[in-house]
Amino acid sequence: MLSKRLKQAGVHLLAIFAGLIMVIPVYLIVVNSFKSKADSSSMSAALPAAWHLENFATVIRVGKLATSFINSVVYATGSTIIGTLFAAMAAFVLSRNRTRFNRFLYFFIILGIALPANYFTLTKVMQITHLINTGVGMIILYAAGQIPFGVFLIYGFLDTIPRELDEAAIIDGCGPFQLFFQIIAPLLMPVLVTAAVLSFLGAWNNFIMPLYYLNKSADWPMTLSVYNFFGRYQQNWNLVSADILMTILPVIVVYFAAQRYILSGMTIGAVKG
Amino acid sequence: MSLRRHYPFYFTLGALVLYLVFMIIPGVSGIAYSFTDWSPYTTKVNFIGLENFKTIFAANQNYLLFIKNTFIFTIVTIVLKTVLGLALALLLTEGVKRMAYFYRMLIYLPVVLPMLAIALIFRSILNPATGFLNTALRGIGLGILAQKWLVDPHIALYSVIGVDTWAGVGYIMVILVAGLQSVPREYYEAAEVDGAGFWAKLVWITLPLMMPAIIIVTVLNLLYALRVFDVVYALTQGGPGYATDVIYTAIFQQFSQGLWGVGTAFSSLLFVFMGVLGYFVIRLMDRGQARE
Numbered sequence: 001m002l003s004k005r006l007k008q009a010g011v012h013l014l015a016i017f018a019g020l021i022m023v024i025p026v027y028l029i030v031v032n033s034f035k036s037k038a039d040s041s042s043m044s045a046a047l048p049a050a051w052h053l054e055n056f057a058t059v060i061r062v063g064k065l066a067t068s069f070i071n072s073v074v075y076a077t078g079s080t081i082i083g084t085l086f087a088a089m090a091a092f093v094l095s096r097n098r099t100r101f102n103r104f105l106y107f108f109i110i111l112g113i114a115l116p117a118n119y120f121t122l123t124k125v126m127q128i129t130h131l132i133n134t135g136v137g138m139i140i141l142y143a144a145g146q147i148p149f150g151v152f153l154i155y156g157f158l159d160t161i162p163r164e165l166d167e168a169a170i171i172d173g174c175g176p177f178q179l180f181f182q183i184i185a186p187l188l189m190p191v192l193v194t195a196a197v198l199s200f201l202g203a204w205n206n207f208i209m210p211l212y213y214l215n216k217s218a219d220w221p222m223t224l225s226v227y228n229f230f231g232r233y234q235q236n237w238n239l240v241s242a243d244i245l246m247t248i249l250p251v252i253v254v255y256f257a258a259q260r261y262i263l264s265g266m267t268i269g270a271v272k273g
Numbered sequence: 274m275s276l277r278r279h280y281p282f283y284f285t286l287g288a289l290v291l292y293l294v295f296m297i298i299p300g301v302s303g304i305a306y307s308f309t310d311w312s313p314y315t316t317k318v319n320f321i322g323l324e325n326f327k328t329i330f331a332a333n334q335n336y337l338l339f340i341k342n343t344f345i346f347t348i349v350t351i352v353l354k355t356v357l358g359l360a361l362a363l364l365l366t367e368g369v370k371r372m373a374y375f376y377r378m379l380i381y382l383p384v385v386l387p388m389l390a391i392a393l394i395f396r397s398i399l400n401p402a403t404g405f406l407n408t409a410l411r412g413i414g415l416g417i418l419a420q421k422w423l424v425d426p427h428i429a430l431y432s433v434i435g436v437d438t439w440a441g442v443g444y445i446m447v448i449l450v451a452g453l454q455s456v457p458r459e460y461y462e463a464a465e466v467d468g469a470g471f472w473a474k475l476v477w478i479t480l481p482l483m484m485p486a487i488i489i490v491t492v493l494n495l496l497y498a499l500r501v502f503d504v505v506y507a508l509t510q511g512g513p514g515y516a517t518d519v520i521y522t523a524i525f526q527q528f529s530q531g532l533w534g535v536g537t538a539f540s541s542l543l544f545v546f547m548g549v550l551g552y553f554v555i556r557l558m559d560r561g562q563a564r565e
Contacts, residue, residue: 008369008370011364011368011369012369012372014364014368015364015365015368015369015372015373015376016376018361018364018376018379018380019375019376019379019380021439022379022380022382022383022439022443023379023382024405025383025391025394025395025398026382026386026394028394028397028398028405029390029394041403042403042404042405042408043397043398043400043403043404043405044405044408045405082287083291085287086287086288086291087288089284089285089287089288090284090285090287090288090289092280092284093280093281093282093284093285094285096276096279096280097276097277097280099276105285105289107555109288109289109292110555111548111551111552111555112292112296112297113496113551114496114547114548114550114551114554115296115297115300115544115547115548115551116300116499116500116540116543116544116547117296117299117300117540118299118300118303118537118540118541118544119524119525119528119536119540120303120306120528120533120536120537120540121298121299121300121302121303121306121537122295122299123313123528124299124302125294125295125298125299129294140291140295141295143291144291144292144294144295144296145295145296147288147291147292148292148296151288166279170279176278176279176280176281176284179279180284201385204387205385205386205387205388205389207387207388207389207503207507208502208503208521211525212525212528222387223387223389223390226389226390226393227389227393227507230393237397240393244390244393244394247387247390248386248387248390251385251386251387252382252385252386254385255382255385259378259381262385263377263381263447
């Protein structure tokens, strides 16, 4: 009995240690974002001697964070709505009407999960479509990027919704739009939320697309503006920390609110595959 | 009833158009542009045959180094994330009896954070003189382990790998936990009756039955690592020298310098390689589904 308890204590210590290692960097950002410039220079774990709330005001003013924050919200929300809607509609038809051609189309789309971007020719496409250096361009790029995984995730879930439901609705005179939006979409809600949350986080965290395709600082999302802020204020770790904290705070909020959906999406996607 | 009428093809058009225009067309036209000298400065595009590929594979260029760094990054992160992810998964399913959900939540947290923010935080943590890591090591009397993490060209790539593993191990752990939970308990009970210990059960039951999950995490890690950019770019920008430059950081430099011909050829090599890889992964999955 005693050895069992000792063993439990041991494994809990290990688990706490692992958890601490994962949280320490976030903790360092939080405490240092409230310190003075001198105190934050070594990014130590000590609590601030005095709480400098004005760091946040400074960062928002100097780093023009209000604009970037709104940009990030707009890009992530817009691309999530478009991408999830298109992926769901496509997955619905490809899954319900499994002709040889539609099966090919499904595999062709999910091949996109593996395909890397070619940023040179993509530049050309962005120029031709007049989307380069625009916020709309970001929304479209992020939406396109989430299509393959979104179709994969939703296609798998559609098998759990009985076809008899479709048949009943069709006999009652439902057209395709009514059938999809009023009958099927509500039942798809769990997987749609998962797809949407993952898509939102992916767009919010994305750094490479704006780096290539946004030249005006007024269009930058949080990630790119944090990076440029860091370039100018490397010596002010308190301000950099405050800036990073404001970038990761929405992500952490979404994570705690929606972790059930995030974890299920990650495992469904992988285990089903 | 007519399936075509109730499940109309135009429902797929939104997804299909976005996918074709922004992923397939750039990828495939890139293969054609690989044989040209196009650049952002001229409108004239000349066919130059295999010149770009000769440049990439020339001994006096750095492209082979970038490929080598990408492979080291890929192989080491696959091994580290799988081994540590499995260890954590075992700890949280077989080890702790209570609070497993809480620990899992903490360990998964870095996965959802922007890689860019993580890399900037670690630039401070890995600072040789004042960083948290070296300070902590000196504090517990392990000062000899303190390194110039991101500055020493021999260590820098492994430091980047370490940060990337820290950020990604929670993802792998979560998938492996799901895999572990699908192993029937009776197998362990039977083995215990036969006197099997922890390692025997791990080697003879857990690992063989977890193979599908392990293959999946390997594929996921592979697809991520070959395309890695953010963590390297924000931690070292490929430096010191070219010590940590991977394929996608090199491509960004070529993009900025207007070397679009070679850059496209380089991107297209990866596009074809990952396309073939993706094809086999899908074949594998398709067979898995057919068997069900």
